[in-house]
Amino acid sequence: MINNENKTKIDVKGLNLFYGSNQALFDITASLYENKITALIGPSGCGKSTFLRCINRMNDLIPIVKIDGQIIIDNKNIYDKDVDEVSVRKKVGMVFQQPNPFPKSIYDNVAYAPLKHGIVRKGKECDELVESSLIKSGLWNEVKDKLNQPGTSLSGGQQQRLCIARTIAIKPEVILMDEPTSALDPISTEKIEALMLELKQDYTIITVTHNMQQAARVADYTAFFHLGKLIEYDVTETIFVNPHNKKTEDYITGRFG
Ligand SMILES: Nc1ncnc2c1ncn2[C@@H]1O[C@H](COP(=O)(O)OP(=O)(O)OP(=O)(O)O)[C@@H](O)[C@H]1O
Numbered sequence: 683m684i685n686n687e688n689k690t691k692i693d694v695k696g697l698n699l700f701y702g703s704n705q706a707l708f709d710i711t712a713s714l715y716e717n718k719i720t721a722l723i724g725p726s727g728c729g730k731s732t733f734l735r736c737i738n739r740m741n742d743l744i745p746i747v748k749i750d751g752q753i754i755i756d757n758k759n760i761y762d763k764d765v766d767e768v769s770v771r772k773k774v775g776m777v778f779q780q781p782n783p784f785p786k787s788i789y790d791n792v793a794y795a796p797l798k799h800g801i802v803r804k805g806k807e808c809d810e811l812v813e814s815s816l817i818k819s820g821l822w823n824e825v826k827d828k829l830n831q832p833g834t835s836l837s838g839g840q841q842q843r844l845c846i847a848r849t850i851a852i853k854p855e856v857i858l859m860d861e862p863t864s865a866l867d868p869i870s871t872e873k874i875e876a877l878m879l880e881l882k883q884d885y886t887i888i889t890v891t892h893n894m895q896q897a898a899r900v901a902d903y904t905a906f907f908h909l910g911k912l913i914e915y916d917v918t919e920t921i922f923v924n925p926h927n928k929k930t931e932d933y934i935t936g937r938f939g
Pocket residue numbers: 701706724725726727728729730731732733744
């Protein structure tokens with residue numbers, strides 16, 4: 683059962699999303715909790731990534747998308763007309779499936795956006811932010827002597843941690859992760875999972891995963907989607923051990939998906 687002492691960070695109310703005439707999300711309503719990891723699971727095409735992208739208005743970039751309903755973050759509907767999507771994306775950072783560092787140095791990968799948004803000034807202030815972001819992403823010890831080397835010279839797992847450092851540097855409150863380890867080897871995956879558990883102390887994390895073991899290992903809450911509907915959402919243990927819906931049970935026991 684969901685613990686009522688949790689603090690809601692994101693309140694989703696009656697969210698519908700259409701790609702042209704094709705409806706991809708149906709009346710999604712859920713509260714997502716602060717300093718928790720919520721995993722979104724479900725078969726391919728069920729709308730997990732679409733839902734994730736609604737939380738930082740990334741779907742606004744797709745012209746055929748129409749959205750109705752509300753996503754309230756800290757008491758403000760991010761789809762209200764007076765909300766600018768750039769400010770939403772600062773508050774809600776995102777890490778993608780493929781590590782995608784900029785073709786720049788390790789240092790510049792982290793420093794670029796904070797300098798551009800005026801979060802820090804060049805020099806000591808920026809150096810400190812780069813260092814603290816790389817420490818928080820667990821990469822500092824591996825890169826502190828080669829900050830001028832290209833981000834792309836790192837291993838896949840290191841590149842993903844660099845992307846996490848880049849996200850943290852903008853000082854978000856929520857981090858969205860879209861299958862953050864599916865392109866990584868098991869050891870890099872383990873490091874990212876350990877990092878997620880550390881990061882949830884400071885951030886609210888929503889992650890899409892196809893890996894049930896990963897959801898079971900890291901997520902406090904799990905939401906099961908099917909055909910664009912949120913079928914069941916509960917504490918992770920309930921979803922995996924004692925699901926209430928037959929479809930959830932069929933999916934987690936591998937009967938479809
Ligand atoms: N840019 C787009 N234009 C049109 N339809 C889209 C677009 N992106 C997704 N869809 C459709 O929306 C539905 C949900 O897709 P989505 O990618 O959100 O599912 P998913 O659960 O994340 O899938 P997967 O696990 O395969 O990544 C699918 O029917 C998909 O074809």
